Amino acid sequence: MKATILEVFNTIIENRGNKKLESISPEMHLKYDIGFDSLDLAELTVRIEADYDIDIFEDGIVNTVGEILKKLEKK
Amino acid sequence: MNIFLKDIGNDRLVTWDYLIDDINNSSIYNSYCKSPDYYTVFKQIILTLLIDEEIILLDSDFTESELINLTGYSDFEEFIKPVDKSKIPILNNQKELLKKLNNSPRNWKITLFTSGTTGTPKKVCHDFKSITRFVKATERNKKSVWGFAYNPTHMAGIQVFFQALLNGNTIIRLFGLNTKDIYTEITNNAITHISATPTFYRLLLPYNGTVPSVERITSGGEKFNEKTFKQLNQVFPNAKITNVYASTEAGSLFASKNDIFSLRPEYESLVHFENNELLIHKSLMGRTETSIGEWYKTGDVIEIVSHKPLKFRFVNRKSEMxxxxxxxxxxxxxxxxxxxxxxxxxxxxxxxxxxxxxxxxxxxxxxxxxxxxxxxxxxxxxxxxxxxxxxxxxxxxxxxxxxxxxxxxx
Missing domain, CATH: 3.30.300.30 (ANL, C-terminal domain)
Structure with missing residues (x-):
């Protein structure tokens, strides 16, 4: 699952013309470590929803990679 | 120390005294204003008001082709002009500045660009009277500390700016900061008032702490949902939460505690409904390039909740924006x-x-x-x-x- 999430992240990062990530870890912060802004986060929800059919931000903003993984594992 | 603007994004801490000195020492101005620095934008607005010349606000992130489309130019250096010093006496303090600003400038106008319905953004002009129509300058409001959560070149931002300016308040920039810094700024500066889009508030949630200093939270620009509303109530336990209906053409028009709006008696004759679409009388509007006739069609579709007294809620937009x-x-x-x-x-x-x-x-x-x-x-x-x-x-x-x-x- 981590690999697919990394792929989704990198699609967003590459589309914005930034350098791809080599790996991700649960403690990474979406805004501070990965550098996502609110437009990126919005795109992230749509892409994850398309793959996993779950809206990760439904109950408020998720901050770290680990929180996303937890949400997806629950499903 | 009486602060005019604190903007940690641009590393600015500006006192009212500094602002007044800066205005007294300004020898040039430009009617076109395009800057990512909030202070530069605010100072330009104040300066043009004092010398009674127009100001045209451009988003700092407009691309070159957008600028050419909108104004015919991509560079505005050639519009720099000297300030006519005979128009502004030397100002000694905040009180003198506010008094001078309130002597309604006659020729001053402010131009903003809004997403038009035809494909390119359209120009909307306001004079001092129309842009400050909803400013409440009262003794009580003099103590407000504003969290500035809008783009300074957009209508909503300009309205917050004037509300704060004409009350001599402190403005703390929150727009574009990260969540952690936003909470730090609200708490450290004891912000009392915030006006922002529901998205701005949504990005602040969830939050485990509480922020008691905030007295008023205003939201507008898109529909506010019940869940955000409840969570905000927990974070800001002392805040009164209000929804406003606003547009670039008319500014904020109605306020409500939830999604049901009612009309203030003075507006009853200035608003009407046609096939459930909200129409606003031209006297409430800024000037646009295209003539709008007696009534302006907002494109907002409403549903009447009760006729007497008139109450309604917004259902959706007719336009495709x-x-x-x-x-x-x-x-x-x-x-x-x-x-x-x-x-x-x-x-x-x-x-x-x-x-x-x-x-x-x-x-x-x-x-x-x-x-x-x-x-x-x-x-x-x-x-x-x-x-x-x-x-x-x-x-x-x-x-x-x-x-x-x-x-x-x-």
């Missing part, structure tokens, strides 16, 4: 920009509901795949339109989906 976290995107403008790229045969821009921003811009394109890729479209658009207008999902299709009547479906 997409609301991205409070920013309006015209799908036609984006389609026009994409279709100028070589290799694109057809394009449809539409919105998808989104839990972060309310909506997200998407598009379908029919293209020669060996000529264009998702990345090449994005790169091209970055030089044409502002970032928030660029579709976040680009889908390549063989033909566009249309509705049964043959119109493109959004």
């Amino acid at each position: 997409i609301n991205i976290g409070g920013y309006k995107v015209n799908p036609l403008e984006v389609e026009e920009a994409i279709s100028t790229l070589k290799g694109i045969n057809n394009v449809r821009v539409y919105s998808k509901p989104n839990s972060v921003l309310g909506n997200i811009v998407c598009c379908e394109v029919v293209a020669n795949r060996d000529q264009v890729t998702e990345i090449s479209i994005r790169k091209f658009l970055q030089s044409k339109i502002q970032e928030f207008k660029i579709p976040r999902l680009i889908q390549f299709v063989d033909s566009l989906s249309t509705t049964r009547t043959g119109k493109l479906k959004r």
Whole structure:
């Protein structure tokens, strides 16, 4: 699952013309470590929803990679 | 120390005394104002008010082609003019500045650009009277500390600016900061008032602490949902939460505690409904390039909740404008920009509901795949339109989906 999430992240990062990530870890912060802004986060929800059919931000903003993984594992 | 503006994003801490000195020492001005620095924008507005000359506000992230489209120029150096010192006496303090500002300047006007319905943004002008119509300058409001959560070159931001300015308040910039800094700024500066889009508040949640200093929270620009409302109540236990209905053309018009709006008696004759669409009388409007007739059609569809007294709620918009976290995107403008790229045969821009921003811009394109890729479209658009207008999902299709009547479906 981590690999697919990394792929989704990198699609967003590459589309914005930034350098791809080599790996991700649960403690990474979406805004501070990965550098996502609110437009990126919005795109992230749509892409994850398309793959996993779950809206990760439904109950408020998720901050770290680990929180996303937890949400997806629950499903 | 009486602070005028604190903006940690631009490393600014400006006192009212500094502002007054800076104005006294200004020898040049430019009617075109395009700057990422909030202080520069605010000072320009004040300076033009004092010398009674017009000001044209441009988003600092407008691309060169957007600027040429809107103004005919991409560079504004040549519009720098000397300040006519005979028009402003030396100001000694805040009181003198506010008094001078309140002596309604006659020729001053402010021009903003709003997403038009035809494809390119349109110009809206306001004079001092129309832009400050809703400013409440009272003894009580003099103690307010404003959290500034809008773009300073947009209507909502300008209205907050004038409310704070004419009451001699402190403005703390919150817009564009990260969540942690926003909470730090609210707490450390004991902010009392915040006006922002629902998206701004949504990005602040969830939060485990409470912020007791905030007395008033205003939200507008898109529909406010019940869940955000409840969570905000917990974070800001002392705040009264209000929804406002506003537009660039008219500024804020109605306020409500929930999604049901009622009219103040003085507006009853200035508003009416036609086929459930809200119409606003021209006397409430700023000036636009196109003549609007006696009544301006807002494109907002309402549902009457009760007739006497009149209460209503907003249902949706007639126009196809997409609301991205409070920013309006015209799908036609984006389609026009994409279709100028070589290799694109057809394009449809539409919105998808989104839990972060309310909506997200998407598009379908029919293209020669060996000529264009998702990345090449994005790169091209970055030089044409502002970032928030660029579709976040680009889908390549063989033909566009249309509705049964043959119109493109959004």
